[in-house]
Amino acid sequence: MKVIIGNAWPYANGSLHIGRVSSWMAGDILARYHRAKGDEVIFVSGSDCHGSPILNKAKEINKSPEELINKYHMEFVRCFNKLGFSFDIFTRTDSEYHEEQVKNIIKSLYNKGFIYEKETEEFYCPKCCETLDEFGVKDGLCNECNSKVEVRSSNNLFFKLSYFQDYIQNILDEEESWRENAIKITKRYLEGGLRDKILTREINWGIEVPVEGFEDKRVYVWIDALLAYVTASKKVIEEKGQSLEEYWNNEESRIYLVHGKENIPFHTTMFPAMLSGIGLDKSEIRIFSSQYLTLEGKTFSTNRNWAIWVPYIMERYNIDSIRYYLISRGAEEKNSDFTWRDFINANNNELVGELGNFTNRVLTFIEKNFNREIKGEELPLQWKNLIRRTYASVGNKFEEGEFKSGVKEIFNLIKHGNNFFDKNKPWILINNNKKKCEEVLYICAQILVALTDLMNPIIPFTCEKIRMFLGIKDTKWSFEGMKNISVNRVEFLFDKIDKKVAIEELNRLKNKKI
Numbered sequence: 400m401k402v403i404i405g406n407a408w409p410y411a412n413g414s415l416h417i418g419r420v421s422s423w424m425a426g427d428i429l430a431r432y433h434r435a436k437g438d439e440v441i442f443v444s445g446s447d448c449h450g451s452p453i454l455n456k457a458k459e460i461n462k463s464p465e466e467l468i469n470k471y472h473m474e475f476v477r478c479f480n481k482l483g484f485s486f487d488i489f490t491r492t493d494s495e496y497h498e499e500q501v502k503n504i505i506k507s508l509y510n511k512g513f514i515y516e517k518e519t520e521e522f523y524c525p526k527c528c529e530t531l532d533e534f535g536v537k538d539g540l541c542n543e544c545n546s547k548v549e550v551r552s553s554n555n556l557f558f559k560l561s562y563f564q565d566y567i568q569n570i571l572d573e574e575e576s577w578r579e580n581a582i583k584i585t586k587r588y589l590e591g592g593l594r595d596k597i598l599t600r601e602i603n604w605g606i607e608v609p610v611e612g613f614e615d616k617r618v619y620v621w622i623d624a625l626l627a628y629v630t631a632s633k634k635v636i637e638e639k640g641q642s643l644e645e646y647w648n649n650e651e652s653r654i655y656l657v658h659g660k661e662n663i664p665f666h667t668t669m670f671p672a673m674l675s676g677i678g679l680d681k682s683e684i685r686i687f688s689s690q691y692l693t694l695e696g697k698t699f700s701t702n703r704n705w706a707i708w709v710p711y712i713m714e715r716y717n718i719d720s721i722r723y724y725l726i727s728r729g730a731e732e733k734n735s736d737f738t739w740r741d742f743i744n745a746n747n748n749e750l751v752g753e754l755g756n757f758t759n760r761v762l763t764f765i766e767k768n769f770n771r772e773i774k775g776e777e778l779p780l781q782w783k784n785l786i787r788r789t790y791a792s793v794g795n796k797f798e799e800g801e802f803k804s805g806v807k808e809i810f811n812l813i814k815h816g817n818n819f820f821d822k823n824k825p826w827i828l829i830n831n832n833k834k835k836c837e838e839v840l841y842i843c844a845q846i847l848v849a850l851t852d853l854m855n856p857i858i859p860f861t862c863e864k865i866r867m868f869l870g871i872k873d874t875k876w877s878f879e880g881m882k883n884i885s886v887n888r889v890e891f892l893f894d895k896i897d898k899k900v901a902i903e904e905l906n907r908l909k910n911k912k913i
Contacts, residue, residue, distance in 0.1 A: 400653060401646045402433045403682075405628035406444035406484075407658035408492065411471040412456040415478055416706035417737065418699040419659070421725040422689035425802060426657040427484045428726065429687075431856035432797050434485075435876040441646065443631040444479075445490035446472040449605040450620035451527040451543050464604055468493060478709045482718060483859050487635050492606075492627050500630040501623055502609040504677055505598070509610055513559045513676040514598060516612075521555070521597070522548045529602040530555075532619075556598045556613060558622070563672035564593045570671055570684070576799055577667075579732060580660050581686040585667040593668060598622055625670045628656070629679075647679040654684045663688045687800045690730035694737050695905065704911045707737070717893060719858035720746045726857055727806045739901040739908075747895050750858075753810060754850070755892040757817050761843040762868055762889045768829050768836075771886045775841035778880055782842055785815065786849045786878050793853055794876060802857075809853045816846040844869075844884040852876060861892050 406426040409415060423444075430442035448468045457467040472491055479489060490497065508514045522531040524541040530553065535542050571577075571585055598619050599608050605617030633643050646652050656666045667686055674680055693699070699706050712721055724745050728735050765773055778786075789812050796805035820843055828836035847865060855862040855874045862874065870887055 400433075400438045400651060401649060402429075402438050402440045402652065403628070403632050403646050403654045404429050404433075404440065404442040405632075405654070405656050406442075406486075407662055408445050408447040408624050408627055409475060410450075410452050411446040411448050411468040411475070411491070412452045413471065413701060414474060415709040416699055416701070417709060417712060417721075417725065418692045418694065418706065420478075420482070420709055421692045421729060421735075421737075422659040423484075423657055424722065424725050424729065425687050425689070425800065426655070428797060428802055428856040429655050429657070430485050431859060431874075432794065432876065435852060435855065435874050436794070437875075440487070441632045441635050442485060442487050443490075443628060443635070444484075444486055445488070445492065445627060445631055446475055447620070447624050447627075448472075448491050448493040449617070449623055451524070451529045451602060451604075454529075454602070454604050455527060455544060465493075474710070478713065481713050482709070483722065485859075488631050490627075490631050490634070492623055496634055497627060497630045498606050500633060501606050501618060501626050504626055504629070504673070505618065505622075506609050508558065508673065508676050509556075511676060513562065514556050514610075515559060516554060517557050518552060518554045519597075520550050520552050523551045523553075523601065524548050527602075530597070530600050532597055553601065554612075555616070556608065556610060557595045558598050558669070558673070560593045560596050560669060560672050563668075563675060564589065566675055566680075567593065567668050567671060571667075574684070574686075577686045578688050578800060580690060581663050581667055581688045584660075584663045588664055588668055593672075596669060621665055621669070622673075625665060625673065628670075629674075644679070646682070647674070648681045650681050650683075652682045654682050655687060656684065657687045659689050660691060685798075685800070690732065690734045692725075692730050692735050692737055695739070695908065696736060705908070707908070716896075717746070719861045720750060720893065723750060723806075723858055726802050729803055731800065731803055739904040740898075743896045743898060743901050746893060747898075749810065750893045751895050753813050753817065754854070754861075757813055757820070757843075758847060758850075758865060758868075758892055759889065760820065761816075761840060761847060762886050764825055764829075765840055765844065765884065766886050766889055769840070773837050773841055773844065773884045774882065775838065775845075775884075778842065778845050782845065783878070783880075786812070786846065789849070789853065790876060790878055797856070806857065809850070809857075812846060812853070813850065816843055819843065841884065845880045848881055849878050852878070864890075864892060 404426050406423045430440050433440045453464050457464045522536045524531055524546055526544045526546040536548055541548050568589055599613055599616040600619050602617050606623055607614060608616045608618055636643055658666060697705055724742050789808055793805045793808050823839040825836045825839050851862045851865050851871055852874050868887055870885055
């Protein structure tokens with residue numbers, strides 16, 4: 400199967416905090432999982448470089464938009480690389496390739512009659528020098544700069560979203576994998592009737608409108624950013640020597656869109672409509688839209704510095720501890736709260752106490768008592784069936800966006816392994832029944848082999864360590880086991896974090912020192 404995974408594009412006007420990253424973790428899990436299955440995956444994202452947020456921030460710090468974008472784009476690249484996001488491309492919306500492709504798509508939609516001209520009265524922010532839609536104004540004030548807006552007459556281009564009302568309704572009726580928040584919000588828009596959306600803006604930063612008479616305007620930033628999923632993946636597809644239609648217009652392919660709740664209507668109405676308008680309407684689209692992550696019971700706020708910035712946390716804590724926490728406590732169906740106490744408990748109790756303990760006790764015992772090597776015959780059927788059921792169940796949950804439930808299933812297998820180890824007491828068996836002891840350890844080692852596959856989408860750096868311990872070359876989403884187990888080395892996977900650190904971090908947060 401061919402798979403496109405699109406993570407929402409962060410604005411290149413400030414550092415990332417974990418509240419934003421938490422909603423994007425699903426994309427990397429899906430990419431790693433589908434690659435392990437043998438699917439052809441293209442995982443895309445990049446920096447959103449246009450619109451008034453970029454201009455306003457650049458003015459605020461007395462930099463050019465290009466300087467601002469370059470700074471944060473490179474920071475994003477470093478952060479995502481260190482966090483293990485396995486993008487096939489992480490690009491930017493101010494690239495020549497993207498701008499050319501967006502212009503081609505807009506010209507195609509215009510020529511087909513899906514874009515039309517209309518004179519309207521619209522909100523205009525004199526400070527931002529930009530026209531605003533209903534999302535950009537509240538109580539007569541600009542959402543971006545809080546200045547009073549004006550009402551002006553202007554000739555603009557509109558995308559005929561209303562034409563696609565029935566098409567979007569059919570997608571919603573047939574799709575069973577969208578999260579509840581996406582279904583509810585999309586239903587609300589459909590019930591009110593989809594309204595045509597303005598495509599052009601009076602702003603001097605963005606992609607020039609490729610329609611005669613509108614060259615002085617720029618493409619609305621949300622159109623620009625949504626089409627980036629297509630343009631970024633197209634670049635990779637061309638480099639592979641394949642066609643766009645194989646991925647974007649194929650009943651056997653799948654598209655995942657991963658983003659936060661605030662972006663739902665754009666991804667469930669505007670984007671599918673534009674795809675249909677350019678003839679890309681056969682691929683299944685799955686919407687994985689997260690609710691909100693809060694921080695110590697409060698909403699993340701960049702203005703009040705109530706945030707945990709990604710560069711800060713990833714320099715101080717195990718990357719896989721961060722990934723595991725954001726996934727296992729993710730805001731999938733309802734809001735979730737990050738607390739330092741819970742973060743430390745998850746690391747100490749689950750990663751150290753369960754996964755780390757099981758790995759260390761099994762491999763250390765083999766190393767010390769069997770000269771690093773054990774052999775076994777066929778894995779008992781009940782264990783083989785349990786492991787294979789876990790692969791199937793976890794895979795299904797990942798594909799349905801139920802990542803927290805998938806993690807619980809994996810840890811259920813770890814619990815089975817730990818309980819089996821304790822029940823059979825290999826530290827006693829080694830003295831009176833070494834063959835039986837080897838059989839017990841062989842079963843435990845096979846569970847570890849499976850865990851290097853099952854946990855890899857979640858904690859890839861740790862799984863790479865375990866594969867190195869056991870001499871496993873790669874990861875796959877099927878269980879075959881290993882006839883001979885050879886332990887190359889053993890070391891602790893995770894370090895415990897002192898519980899006092901929770902108080903220290905909370906104080907730093909309250910004192911605005913993070």
